[in-house]
Every structure is written in structure tokens, then in C-alpha cells.
Amino acid sequence: MAMRRIGSSSGPNNLFNICRGLSTTTPWLGSPDETKILRNGTTKSMNLFTAINQALHIALDSDPRSYVFGEDVGFGGVFRCTTGLAHRFGKQRVFNTPLCEQGIVGFGIGLAAMGNRAIAEIQFADYIYPAFDQIVNEAAKFRYRSGNQFNCGGLTIRAPYGAVGHGGHYHSQSPEAFFCHVPGIKVVIPRSPREAKGLLLSCIRDPNPVVFFEPKWLYRLAVEEVPEDDYMLPLSQAEVIREGSDITLVGWGAQLAVMEQACADAQKDGISCELIDLKTLIPWDKETVEASVQKTGRLLISHEAPVTGGFAAEISASLVERCFLRLEAPIARVCGLDTPFPLVFEPFYMPTKNKILDAIKATVNY
Amino acid sequence: MAVLLRKSRGALQFVKTRPGLPGILNSRIFSCSSYHCKSNNTSRNGYTLHSSFLGLPGYSVRFQASLHSKALQLEDHDYSVNDQDWDFPGGKVPFTTKIKFTADSSEDRIHCYRILDSSGHQILSNTSEMISKELAVKLYSSMVTLQMLDTIFNEAQRQGRISFYITSYGEEAVNIASAAALSNDDVILPQYREHGVLLWRGFSLQEFANQLFGNRADYGKGRQMPIHYGSNKLNYITVSSPLATQIPQAVGVAYSLKMEKKDACVVTYFGDGSSSEGDFHAGLNFAAVLDAPVIFFCRNNGWAISTPITDQFRSDGIAAKGQAYGIPSIRVDGNDVLAVYDAVRKAREMAIKEQRPVLIEALTYRVGHHSTSDDSTKYRALEEIEHWKTARNPIFRYRNWVERQGWWNEEQETELRKSVRKQLMNAIQVAEQLDTPPLTDLFTDVYHDMPSNLKEQERSLKETIKKHPQDYPSGFVV
Ligand SMILES: Cc1ncc(C[n+]2csc(CCOP(=O)(O)OP(=O)(O)O)c2C)c(N)n1
Numbered sequence: 001m002a003m004r005r006i007g008s009s010s011g012p013n014n015l016f017n018i019c020r021g022l023s024t025t026t027p028w029l030g031s032p033d034e035t036k037i038l039r040n041g042t043t044k045s046m047n048l049f050t051a052i053n054q055a056l057h058i059a060l061d062s063d064p065r066s067y068v069f070g071e072d073v074g075f076g077g078v079f080r081c082t083t084g085l086a087h088r089f090g091k092q093r094v095f096n097t098p099l100c101e102q103g104i105v106g107f108g109i110g111l112a113a114m115g116n117r118a119i120a121e122i123q124f125a126d127y128i129y130p131a132f133d134q135i136v137n138e139a140a141k142f143r144y145r146s147g148n149q150f151n152c153g154g155l156t157i158r159a160p161y162g163a164v165g166h167g168g169h170y171h172s173q174s175p176e177a178f179f180c181h182v183p184g185i186k187v188v189i190p191r192s193p194r195e196a197k198g199l200l201l202s203c204i205r206d207p208n209p210v211v212f213f214e215p216k217w218l219y220r221l222a223v224e225e226v227p228e229d230d231y232m233l234p235l236s237q238a239e240v241i242r243e244g245s246d247i248t249l250v251g252w253g254a255q256l257a258v259m260e261q262a263c264a265d266a267q268k269d270g271i272s273c274e275l276i277d278l279k280t281l282i283p284w285d286k287e288t289v290e291a292s293v294q295k296t297g298r299l300l301i302s303h304e305a306p307v308t309g310g311f312a313a314e315i316s317a318s319l320v321e322r323c324f325l326r327l328e329a330p331i332a333r334v335c336g337l338d339t340p341f342p343l344v345f346e347p348f349y350m351p352t353k354n355k356i357l358d359a360i361k362a363t364v365n366y
Numbered sequence: 367m368a369v370l371l372r373k374s375r376g377a378l379q380f381v382k383t384r385p386g387l388p389g390i391l392n393s394r395i396f397s398c399s400s401y402h403c404k405s406n407n408t409s410r411n412g413y414t415l416h417s418s419f420l421g422l423p424g425y426s427v428r429f430q431a432s433l434h435s436k437a438l439q440l441e442d443h444d445y446s447v448n449d450q451d452w453d454f455p456g457g458k459v460p461f462t463t464k465i466k467f468t469a470d471s472s473e474d475r476i477h478c479y480r481i482l483d484s485s486g487h488q489i490l491s492n493t494s495e496m497i498s499k500e501l502a503v504k505l506y507s508s509m510v511t512l513q514m515l516d517t518i519f520n521e522a523q524r525q526g527r528i529s530f531y532i533t534s535y536g537e538e539a540v541n542i543a544s545a546a547a548l549s550n551d552d553v554i555l556p557q558y559r560e561h562g563v564l565l566w567r568g569f570s571l572q573e574f575a576n577q578l579f580g581n582r583a584d585y586g587k588g589r590q591m592p593i594h595y596g597s598n599k600l601n602y603i604t605v606s607s608p609l610a611t612q613i614p615q616a617v618g619v620a621y622s623l624k625m626e627k628k629d630a631c632v633v634t635y636f637g638d639g640s641s642s643e644g645d646f647h648a649g650l651n652f653a654a655v656l657d658a659p660v661i662f663f664c665r666n667n668g669w670a671i672s673t674p675i676t677d678q679f680r681s682d683g684i685a686a687k688g689q690a691y692g693i694p695s696i697r698v699d700g701n702d703v704l705a706v707y708d709a710v711r712k713a714r715e716m717a718i719k720e721q722r723p724v725l726i727e728a729l730t731y732r733v734g735h736h737s738t739s740d741d742s743t744k745y746r747a748l749e750e751i752e753h754w755k756t757a758r759n760p761i762f763r764y765r766n767w768v769e770r771q772g773w774w775n776e777e778q779e780t781e782l783r784k785s786v787r788k789q790l791m792n793a794i795q796v797a798e799q800l801d802t803p804p805l806t807d808l809f810t811d812v813y814h815d816m817p818s819n820l821k822e823q824e825r826s827l828k829e830t831i832k833k834h835p836q837d838y839p840s841g842f843v844v
């Protein structure tokens with residue numbers, strides 16, 4: 001039995017193109033402003049988990065060969081992201097799996113390799129490690145090792161990540177850097193409800209396996225006007241979400257809100273910060289970051305994951321390569337500590353607004 | 367190009383000459399020139415692997431023999447031509463001309479061992495030698511204590527005094543009776559719903575409270591979420607949230623006890639949900655192959671958060687899987703204190719005397735929500751919960767029995783509850799007032815010795831705290 005393939009080159013019989021055909025009618029949104037000019041233009045105020053839920057409804061509705069599965073997704077998931085899906089699309093397309101992450105991802109790879117959209121949920125990013133082999137050795141290399149005869153591009157793995165204030169070691173981790181070391185998968189992290197919906201739909205429809213980390217701290221907390229329509233936001237395209245001239249800040253996910261506050265406070269001290277949301281961590285948009293650093297001459301990167309070996313290190317190295325002569329100060333990293341994520345010490349572990357603000361000042365006054 | 371080619375050939379040659387690998391690279395895997403032959407016949411693993419590759423008839427490893435690591439005796443092997451059966455590694459396999467698949471499970475489900483009926487009447491008569499009055503009463507009072515501990519700590523979470531809690535409601539018998547059948551030298555690798563085992567071993571209510579409040583007296587130094595208890599003194603290895611990881615670890619611990627010829631075994635607890643993880647299967651197989659004295663104790667409580675066991679597996683529960691791995695297994699009524707006690711006592715005896723793993727599947731029910739973050743009425747029927755909470759309540763059932771023995775009465779009940787309640791309230795008060803752990807505990811224990819990057823981070827954090835004290839909770843000694 002031959003596996004059908006999706007997402008390979010552009011032949012007319014290519015299944016991916018047939019699937020993709022569904023999405024060609026949906027607008028790509030280049031910037032948040034464009035959301036306002038959607039055809040019917042209706043938006044609704046909603047939180048992040050509702051936006052994710054909407055994206056999943058749209059994904060299942062727009063492609064009959066899409067599936068949602070994972071631990072406890074049948075009743076709506078422990079974070080309510082899959083609410084109503086099993087009821088609407090049936091238990092054969094939305095279902096509980098046995099409690100086994102390697103099984104979830106391995107199953108998803110097989111399902112995707114047959115030309116389906118496999119949308120897998122890992123209950124917490126902290127529990128993605130049993131599936132590490134399936135992601136790193138299998139999903140990421142499925143296309144390459146077969147000479148593009150096969151691929152599992154229809155696979156999207158969703159997992160809530162990051163601090164929540166009381167999660168301790170195993171309900172708080174930000175494991176993105178592990179996956180950024182793996183050619184063949186994409187890693188995407190949204191910062192807000194509107195971003196989450198548009199990016200998730202892009203990930204689901206992207207012809208590559210994607211790991212999509214959702215900032216669980218923001219599931220209920222972040223509320224935003226979100227277009228009701230089916231829309232997608234481009235992958236591998238960073239966004240300047242605040243323009244400035246003295247220093248560039250780069251981040252993603254929940255950390256952007258903290259960085260935003262630091263930028264606002266720095267402004268009071270007369271420092272003009274440019275803030276970039278990277279959105280897709282691999283393959284990442286170096287050009288946008290480079291253009292900004294060429295303008296400001298300074299760079300600060302911030303993430304919750306431990307500083308050593310974190311993705312900030314990669315950004316920093318790349319930007320030194322590209323902007324060495326333009327840099328006016330060492331690149332600053334404000335990140336989590338090199339410890340396991342601690343419970344009572346969480347406030348001390350975190351890359352707080354004031355840690356960022358201090359680093360902004362130190363960099364500008366270098 | 368040429369250079370590359372030469373280089374890669376060089377690499378291949380290097381690999382070829384490495385000991386241990388020729389079996390793969392020179393495709394002599396089926397021949398005796400592989401390294402297996404270097405091992406003498408007493409090396410069980412080496413020989414078994416080699417012989418199974420050969421697929422040679424004529425020697426037998428009895429199924430049971432694998433439990434005792436007996437050296438294979440070549441003389442016993444029968445090399446005569448025989449078309450009735452094959453001597454295949456693992457024992458004789460008879461031939462059949464009937465094409466027949468095994469059933470997906472046996473027609474009759476594996477029976478469930480019990481001593482007390484639903485109303486606490488004794489079905490088996492000979493319990494007197496098994497259990498003394500003193501033990502019987504301690505079992506009862508510990509179950510009541512466990513339930514009260516859960517009620518009060520759960521309430522503390524509701525009041526926002528602690529961040530999280532998990533109860534063992536409905537599984538009091540599983541917790542207490544299994545612990546009672548063990549010795550304190552037996553090492554426990556828990557999941558997270560087995561704090562009754564710690565209670566039985568003498569973890570004080572104060573020690574429980576200290577962990578839940580993450581204060582200075584918490585052995586885990588406030589680093590983990592509530593209910594992640596651990597006690598070196600009580601041979602209870604610290605709880606870790608990732609599921610099933612403790613199961614293969616338990617086999618390693620058991621192997622160590624075996625090598626040291628200890629009069630002790632290991633008990634690892636896990637849920638029906640965890641039995642789906644790869645680590646469960648790895649652990650069972652390792653234990654069987656390595657003849658490790660470990661008891662796999664599955665609390666089959668019907669649910670893994672919202673996932674019912676019907677979505678979890680189609681086997682006859684967990685007991686059937688134990689058997690598939692070559693591990694003697696038993697199913698027991700997890701709400702029958704005496705049956706659980708008896709099953710664990712016998713399992714322990716087998717594990718230690720025979721140096722082999724044993725699996726126990728206790729049928730029970732998670733009467734409480736999964737945790738304080740869960741509302742189980744969203745996914746299961748109230749009547750179901752109510753039925754297990756009342757008609758199948760393990761404490762009510764056992765109380766009927768102890769009362770019928772004349773070993774317990776209302777007066778003792780009132781006295782016990784009053785005293786436990788007082789101790790618990792006191793423990794909470796004390797725990798709440800104890801300081802948080804010192805800040806340096808954030809950085810210690812990552813490694814045996816603190817590396818320079820952490821020293822630097824500690825210094826810089828202290829400066830930040832000095833500069834922005836308002837960002838940090840008070841009470842931490844910096
Ligand atoms: C590897 C891993 N995946 C997922 C989880 C999230 N999780 C915590 S408890 C649980 C259900 C466990 O059910 P079961 O093993 O039956 O134990 P019970 O809660 O019923 O005692 C899940 C899915 C986890 N802790 N670890």
C-alpha cells in the first residue's frame with residue numbers, strides 16, 4: 001500500500017495541493033491591521049484558548065481529512081481548547097488517545113503520511129519528552145530520508161508551555177530550544193489570541209511537521225479582538241510590534257507582554273525600544289531582526305527557558321555574524337536561570353520586567 | 367570527491383575492526399563468529415541471543431527457568447529430528463494444522479480476589495492468623511486518618527492556603543493495606559496518589575503539611591508542587607509528575623536489592639492511565655528478563671483524568687499484561703482491605719523468595735476529582751461517583767468487619783476523629799508560619815557542587831533583589 005503524499009512539489013495530482021486548495025480562498029494576513037479589512041470584517045473579543053478552539057473548529061470544518069487527538073481531548077481537554085469538537089465532528093475525528101505521548105506523535109506521523117491533517121495535543125510541553133524520538137528522528141526526517149517520497153507534513157503538535165505561577169518543575173517548562181536544534185520541523189509560538197488562531201491555522205495547513213507551543217499563562221488571561229473568519233498568518237515572518245531606535249528586543253509567546261512593559265518603562269527614561277515578535281523560531285526570520293539591529297545597533301533577547309543553550313544564544317550568534325561592526329554593545333540575554341523550573345522560587349527564576357529594564361539600560365549605556 | 371571517498375572508506379574500515387560490531391557489518395550475524403560465541407555457556411543473555419538467532423532446535427529454556435537464571439546445560443538438548451514440536455528459545459512449541467488465532471482475551475475475565483463481601487462480611491474464614499487485633503485496628507484508624515488528611519488539605523487548597531492538592535478518596539484501602547503488608551526496608555517508587563503509604567510508614571502530619579506549604583522544613587526545599595512527597599528515611603523515592611517514569615526505575619532499584627541479597631523488595635505504584643506509557647512496558651519486560659524482585663502495583667481506578675479505561679486499553683485490564691510479559695499477576699478487590707493486604711503479603715514473599723517480579727492489579731475507583739484543578743462531573747455520571755462513594759466505600763466496609771470483631775466502636779471513632787482533626791489543624795498552622803526556604807536553595811542541588819554559571823547567577827540575582835525588592839515575595843532569606 002503506497003502512502004499518499006502531501007506537500008511535495010507542484011504536480012496537479014498532488015494531494016497537498018488539493019488540500020491546500022481549500023485554503024487559497026482564505027486571506028493571508030500580513031499584519032494585524034489587515035485583520036480589519038477581512039471580507040465580512042467581524043471580530044469578536046475572546047481569550048487565547050477560545051481562539052485556539054476556533055482555529056480547531058475551522059481546521060476540522062474546512063478539511064474532512066483532519067483529525068484532533070490526544071489525552072483527554074474528548075471532553076474538551078484540560079485547558080478546554082478542544083471543547084465541542086468531538087460533539088460536532090464525531091468521535092472518529094476527535095478522540096482521546098491512550099496516555100502515551102510517543103504513541104500520540106507516532107500515530108500522528110502515520111496519519112499525516114497518508115495525506116491527512118493530524119493535529120495532536122500533548123497535554124503539557126513538559127510531557128513532550130517521551131515523544132522526543134518520534135519528533136526528532138521520525139517526523140523531522142520523514143521527508144528527507146525518503147528522498148521526498150514520503151512526508152508527514154500534515155502533522156501539527158500542540159502543547160501548552162511556560163510558567164503559570166504555581167506549576168513547579170513539570171507544569172512550567174519552555175522546551176522550545178530542544179526542538180529548534182532539529183532540521184525538518186518548524187517551531188511556532190503565538191503571543192496572543194489573534195496570533196494564535198492565525199498561526200495555528202497556518203501550522204495545520206503547512207506542508208511540514210510543526211510543533212506549536214501555546215503560552216498557557218495566557219489561555220484565559222489574554223483577551224483580544226479576533227476575526228471570526230478563517231485566516232492564516234505567515235510562518236517564518238517576524239513582526240515588529242513596537243518601533244524604536246535605540247535598542248532591538250526579540251522575544252516570543254508570553255514573554256512579549258513582559259518585554260512590552262519594559263519597553264514602556266524604558267520610554268519614560270527616554271530610551272526608544274523596538275520590539276520584535278519572532279513567532280516562528282525555526283526557520284526564523286533573520287532579515288527582520290537584522291534590519292532592526294542595523295538600525296538600533298543594540299540587541300536584547302529574552303525567554304523563560306534557561307539561558308544556557310536557549311534559543312537566544314542562536315539569535316545572538318547569528319546577529320553577531322551579520323551585524324558585528326554595527327553593534328555598539330554586547331548582545332544581552334535576559335532569560336530563565338540554569339536551574340530546573342522551581343515552585344516557591346518562581347518569581348526569582350523568571351526574566352522579569354525589571355531584569356529586562358536593567359539590561360536595556362546597561363546595553364544603551366555601555 | 368576522491369578525498370571524501372577515501373575518508374569514508376577509512377571510517378568503514380575502522381568500524382569493521384571494532385570488537386562487538388563485526389556481527390553486524392560483515393553480515394555474519396547468523397554465524398558463530400559473532401561475539402556471542404565468545405561468551406561461555408553460562409552467560410545466559412549472550413547464549414540465548416545467539417541461539418535464537420540461529421533458530422536451532424534442540425535445547426530448551428523452560429519458560430519458568432528464565433526466572434532463575436540457570437545455566438543452560440547443553441547435554442540436555444535434543445537434536446533429533448522431530449516434527450511434533452520445535453524446541454524454540456522459551457520452551458517447546460507444538461505444531462498444529464488448525465489455523466486459529468488466539469482470542470483477544472480469555473472468555474472469562476481474570477477473577478478478582480476478595481476476602482470481605484460488599485457489606486464487610488467475611489467470605490474466607492481463616493483471617494485470624496493473617497491479622498491481629500492490633501494490626502486490624504491500625505489499618506482502620508490509618509484509613510480514617512488518610513481520609514481526614516485529604517479532606518482538610520483539600521479544604522486548605524480551596525481556601526487558597528496551598529496551591530494544589532490531590533486526594534486518595536476511594537483508594538484508602540489500596541494505600542493503607544498495601545503499605546501494611548510491606549517492611550519499611552522495601553523501597554517505594556510512587557506515582558502520586560499513594561500518600562497513605564507514607565502515612566503508614568510514619569511520615570507525620572507535620573511533614574505532610576511542610577511539603578504542601580513548601581516551607582523551610584519541606585525535604586524537597588519548596589521546589590516541587592504540593593503532593594510531591596519524598597522521604598529518604600522512609601525509603602519513599604520522591605514523587606515526579608511525569609507518568610510511569612518510576613516503573614523502569616523501580617526495576618533498577620530492585621536489581622540492586624537483588625545483587626546485595628537484601629531481604630527486601632521494591633513496590634512501584636501507578637495508575638491505569640500510566641500503564642499505557644512506554645515506560646510501563648519497558649519496566650515489566652526488564653523486570654521479567656532480569657528477575658528483579660519488584661511488585662508492580664496498579665491502581666486501576668477506572669479513570670485517567672477524564673479518560674475512562676475503555677479509551678485506555680482493550681486488554682483484560684492490567685493483570686493480563688503482566689502475564690504477557692511472563693510475570694505472575696493477580697487481580698484484587700482494591701476496596702477490600704484484607705484482600706489487598708493478603709495479596710501484597712504473598713506477592714512480597716514471592717518477589718523476595720523467588721527473586722522475581724509480581725504484578726497486582728487492584729480494582730478501585732477514584733472517588734475524588736483528579737485534582738483540585740479538575741471538575742470530574744464534567745465527564746462522568748454523578749450516580750457513578752455516588753455508588754462508589756457509598757455502596758462500595760472501602761472504609762465503611764472494613765468498619766463493619768472490625769466492629770463485628772468487637773475491635774472498634776463509635777466511641778473510639780469519635781475520639782480518633784477528634785484527635786486527628788486537632789493534629790491536622792495544628793500541622794497546618796505550624797507549616798504556614800514556618801519560613802520559606804532560603805534563596806540559596808534555588809541554586810543548590812542542581813549538581814553535586816555548584817558550577818560557576820550558577821554562582822554567577824546567584825550573585826546577579828541578589829543584586830537585582832536589592833535593586834527591586836518590591837518585585838519579590840517577602841520572607842525569603844537572601
Ligand atoms: C508523561 C505524562 N503525560 C501526561 C501527564 C498528565 N497527567 C497527569 S495525571 C494524568 C492521568 C493519570 O491517570 P492514572 O495513571 O490512571 O492515575 P490516577 O490519576 O487515576 O491515579 C495525566 C494524563 C503526566 N503527568 N505525565
Ligand SMILES: [Mg+2]
Binds near residue numbers: 668
Ligand atoms: Mg486512574
